[in-house]
Amino acid sequence: MKNWIPAATGLVAGVLAATVFFADFSSGPSGSATNDHANKTNAEKVYVPFGEKDEYYLMASGGHSGQMFIYGVPSMRHIRTVPVFSPDSATGYGFDKHTKELMGDYNWGDLHHPALSETDGDYDGKYLFATDVGNSRAAVMNLETFTTRDIIDVPNTSGPHCAAFVTQNTEYMFLPTRFAVPIGSEYASLDDYSEKYRGVMSAVTFDEENEKLNIAYQVALPPWSYDLSDAGKKMSADWAVMTTYNTEEATTNLEINASQADRDYIVLFNWKELEQKIQDGDYDEVTGQKMIFPEKHKGGIYLVPVAKSPHGVDVTPDGEHFIASGKLAPAMTVFSFQKAFDAIENEDFAGERNGIPIINYDSVMEREVDPENALGPLHTQFDDKGMAYTTMFISSEIVKWDPKTGETLDRVPVQYSPGHSVAAEGDTVNPDGKYLIALNKIAKDSYLSVGPSHPESMQLIDLTGDKMEVIQSAPVNPEPHYAQMIKADKIKTISIYEKEENNPLAAYNQEDTRIERKGNEVHVYGIAMRSKFIFDAKAERPDVIEVNEGDKVFIHLTNIDFDQDITHGFAINSYDLNMEVQPGQTNTIEFTANKAGTYPMYCTNFCSALHQEMTGYFLVKPKS
Amino acid sequence: MNGKRLSAVSSFLLVAATLLIVASLFFPWWKMEFFAPQYPEGLNIIVYPDKLEGEIDIVNGLNHYIGMANFSEENFPELQYLSYLIGGLAFLVLMTAIIRRKSFLYFVIGIFVIGGLLGVWDLNRWLKNFGTELDPMAPIKVDPFVPPIIGENTLANFVTYSHLGLGTYLVIAAFILLLIPLWKDRQK
Numbered sequence: 001m002k003n004w005i006p007a008a009t010g011l012v013a014g015v016l017a018a019t020v021f022f023a024d025f026s027s028g029p030s031g032s033a034t035n036d037h038a039n040k041t042n043a044e045k046v047y048v049p050f051g052e053k054d055e056y057y058l059m060a061s062g063g064h065s066g067q068m069f070i071y072g073v074p075s076m077r078h079i080r081t082v083p084v085f086s087p088d089s090a091t092g093y094g095f096d097k098h099t100k101e102l103m104g105d106y107n108w109g110d111l112h113h114p115a116l117s118e119t120d121g122d123y124d125g126k127y128l129f130a131t132d133v134g135n136s137r138a139a140v141m142n143l144e145t146f147t148t149r150d151i152i153d154v155p156n157t158s159g160p161h162c163a164a165f166v167t168q169n170t171e172y173m174f175l176p177t178r179f180a181v182p183i184g185s186e187y188a189s190l191d192d193y194s195e196k197y198r199g200v201m202s203a204v205t206f207d208e209e210n211e212k213l214n215i216a217y218q219v220a221l222p223p224w225s226y227d228l229s230d231a232g233k234k235m236s237a238d239w240a241v242m243t244t245y246n247t248e249e250a251t252t253n254l255e256i257n258a259s260q261a262d263r264d265y266i267v268l269f270n271w272k273e274l275e276q277k278i279q280d281g282d283y284d285e286v287t288g289q290k291m292i293f294p295e296k297h298k299g300g301i302y303l304v305p306v307a308k309s310p311h312g313v314d315v316t317p318d319g320e321h322f323i324a325s326g327k328l329a330p331a332m333t334v335f336s337f338q339k340a341f342d343a344i345e346n347e348d349f350a351g352e353r354n355g356i357p358i359i360n361y362d363s364v365m366e367r368e369v370d371p372e373n374a375l376g377p378l379h380t381q382f383d384d385k386g387m388a389y390t391t392m393f394i395s396s397e398i399v400k401w402d403p404k405t406g407e408t409l410d411r412v413p414v415q416y417s418p419g420h421s422v423a424a425e426g427d428t429v430n431p432d433g434k435y436l437i438a439l440n441k442i443a444k445d446s447y448l449s450v451g452p453s454h455p456e457s458m459q460l461i462d463l464t465g466d467k468m469e470v471i472q473s474a475p476v477n478p479e480p481h482y483a484q485m486i487k488a489d490k491i492k493t494i495s496i497y498e499k500e501e502n503n504p505l506a507a508y509n510q511e512d513t514r515i516e517r518k519g520n521e522v523h524v525y526g527i528a529m530r531s532k533f534i535f536d537a538k539a540e541r542p543d544v545i546e547v548n549e550g551d552k553v554f555i556h557l558t559n560i561d562f563d564q565d566i567t568h569g570f571a572i573n574s575y576d577l578n579m580e581v582q583p584g585q586t587n588t589i590e591f592t593a594n595k596a597g598t599y600p601m602y603c604t605n606f607c608s609a610l611h612q613e614m615t616g617y618f619l620v621k622p623k624s
Numbered sequence: 625m626n627g628k629r630l631s632a633v634s635s636f637l638l639v640a641a642t643l644l645i646v647a648s649l650f651f652p653w654w655k656m657e658f659f660a661p662q663y664p665e666g667l668n669i670i671v672y673p674d675k676l677e678g679e680i681d682i683v684n685g686l687n688h689y690i691g692m693a694n695f696s697e698e699n700f701p702e703l704q705y706l707s708y709l710i711g712g713l714a715f716l717v718l719m720t721a722i723i724r725r726k727s728f729l730y731f732v733i734g735i736f737v738i739g740g741l742l743g744v745w746d747l748n749r750w751l752k753n754f755g756t757e758l759d760p761m762a763p764i765k766v767d768p769f770v771p772p773i774i775g776e777n778t779l780a781n782f783v784t785y786s787h788l789g790l791g792t793y794l795v796i797a798a799f800i801l802l803l804i805p806l807w808k809d810r811q812k
Contacts, residue, residue, distance in 0.1 A: 610689070
């Protein structure tokens with residue numbers, strides 16, 4: 001009868017213990033509600049405390065700084081500046097042998113639209129591509145080290161603004177040009193513009209194993225300006241689209257003269273077909289490049305009429321539509337890939353322009369979307385539900401709308417004049433939603449004043465609620481033309497450079513350090529370590545390099561601190577030289593000792609408590 | 625006669641002890657962890673019977689500031705032969721299991737105790753050498769110190785923790801297995 005007593009007391013004791021250990025008696029909100037995005041204040045949404053990390057990387061183009069800026073989202077903290085087309089003494093970029101060679105003879109670049117490498121239309125987090133509108137180059141950055149690995153000159157073209165975009169398995173990166181020039185950039189009178197000038201597009205491939213870019217072929221498109229572009233996805237994966245302006249072929253005062261025609265074009269091309277042409281030998285060899293002339297090597301390229309002077313053209317995540325933003329026309333136009341394919345199949349053309357068939361506008365146009373008073377649509381990104389977000393440069397706002405119905409869903413003002421925007425993985429087959437960043441061209445009075453000119457501005461917009469909400473503003477150096485936002489866990493960086501036992505330039509042991517003379521060349525195989533340089537361990541003063549005036553000096557320096565973030569720098573006073581050796585890295589600096597005298601050398605990257613002692617002397621004996 | 629023989633169960637325990645000793649060769653015997661404000665994740669020196677593991681180069685790089693000698697496999701001749709000694713011990717235990725003579729077991733336990741004491745003495749000798757024979761030219765002068773074999777020590781910005789490794793615990797377990805037959809086959 002009394003059997004229930006032990007059972008009941010056991011239960012009571014259990015409940016009591018559970019209450020003591022697990023119940024939450026604290027006041028205020030509790031449980032998962034505090035983690036709900038919608039219940040957080042704006043400050044909480046962007047605050048990332050020490051010990052935690054941002055959810056996304058933002059790779060923002062640095063425009064005419066020639067650099068890439070790496071930010072964390074949602075904190076909007078600037079994490080790193082990666083030099084690409086411009087020298088950077090902070091990292092020795094453009095000073096050491098490898099990066100000096102990469103930079104060629106150029107001292108700056110205008111880094112426009114970055115593109116992450118893709119696998120199956122999704123970011124794979126391996127590489128980032130970018131183009132230089134200033135000096136017509138293309139570059140690739142490795143995302144294990146966030147360093148530039150290769151830069152190529154793109155001949156026959158001038159200012160690949162309309163890039164970079166990659167096909168869905170990074171087969172190609174296409175670089176259409178902003179400025180038309182004669183083939184080979186030869187001299188030709190502007191009176192002969194329509195006959196002799198071309199807007200050449202380059203198809204660039206990337207050899208991942210050797211980290212080398214290569215131009216597979218080029219296409220001599222008409223002498224128009226090519227503005228922005230996107231690759232197809234899924235059902236449209238073999239295709240790509242790009243916008244044009246100045247189909248008027250004006251040669252002066254483009255502001256007026258390139259804005260006359262009511263319609264310009266979207267160039268629609270099938271890169272698989274172009275690739276086949278190259279394989280079949282259906283091209284001309286020009287300036288050492290395989291060049292497709294569309295009027296001669298017909299097929300694979302089509303024109304779609306579009307409201308005049310469009311800016312962005314963006315493919316929807318499902319790959320079924322492409323959306324052109326009007327810029328001068330206050331509307332976005334939604335086109336159907338399927339309809340375009342049908343029109344091509346049925347040769348539903350409205351004549352030709354420069355030997356390229358023009359598809360009937362009404363056959364491919366799905367709808368024109370014209371939100372009330374929204375002016376200057378430039379560029380569109382997408383969220384996880386397929387909704388579109390278009391920047392309005394002139395009316396300074398972001399408009400959210402449904403590409404399937406054309407309905408305007410929401411609008412939010414931004415300060416001021418957004419060019420591009422970037423959503424979380426917003427140009428992939430699988431956008432995340434969550435965040436959108438407006439990349440504003442003008443900050444004006446948004447931040448503490450620094451004189452007449454101000455930085456640009458980025459504004460973080462929360463997409464999780466019913467209404468878009470600007471939750472953070474951050475100044476950014478010139479100039480965020482476009483950016484890529486990738487989930488942080490897709491990026492796999494290394495923390496040190498592994499030993500390369502076969503690298504003849506590396507010295508990993510003190511006994512291997514040496515200074516070798518070959519005629520008037522001096523080769524130094526040295527070590528940097530906390531907190532000393534060793535150039536020749538057997539010398540009376542291992543941290544001294546002595547050469548003769550006029551000698552060619554090669555200093556190979558290996559950082560043998562295989563310890564994350566223990567980076568050493570190496571500078572020679574008054575020799576205008578500085579380089580960096582990251583943990584485990586071997587780096588080379590080459591120069592001529594053309595100034596006799598005594599020049600201290602020192603570590604420029606603060607490395608340890610005895611960093612200040614990490615010095616040596618570079619002695620240059622004068623010619624007698 | 626019977627009292628001088630080990631039972632089948634004891635023999636089985638001795639075989640198990642042999643296996644534990646052999647297994648210990650593949651695990652660390654001793655470990656020292658270093659923590660500093662700049663190294664919240666910790667640096668390690670992990671000692672196996674025949675090798676060192678862990679962030680030895682980084683530890684050496686830092687230790688040179690106080691003039692401590694380098695840790696390296698060449699500096700510890702024991703690493704060349706320790707695994708053979710341990711293997712020999714395992715062989716002796718296995719022999720005991722086969723010949724099942726209590727007197728031989730006493731002998732092996734004796735070897736075991738002497739070996740263990742020598743090991744402790746040797747480790748302590750090294751710790752003392754490293755902590756007290758500091759280069760007088762070192763940029764940072766510290767008072768000589770002897771880190772404990774087990775436990776915590778603070779030196780400049782580093783706190784070190786020394787532990788026994790799984791290998792040592794396996795050997796201790798083997799030693800206990802050696803003692804059980806003494807009790808189990810005691811004279812009644």
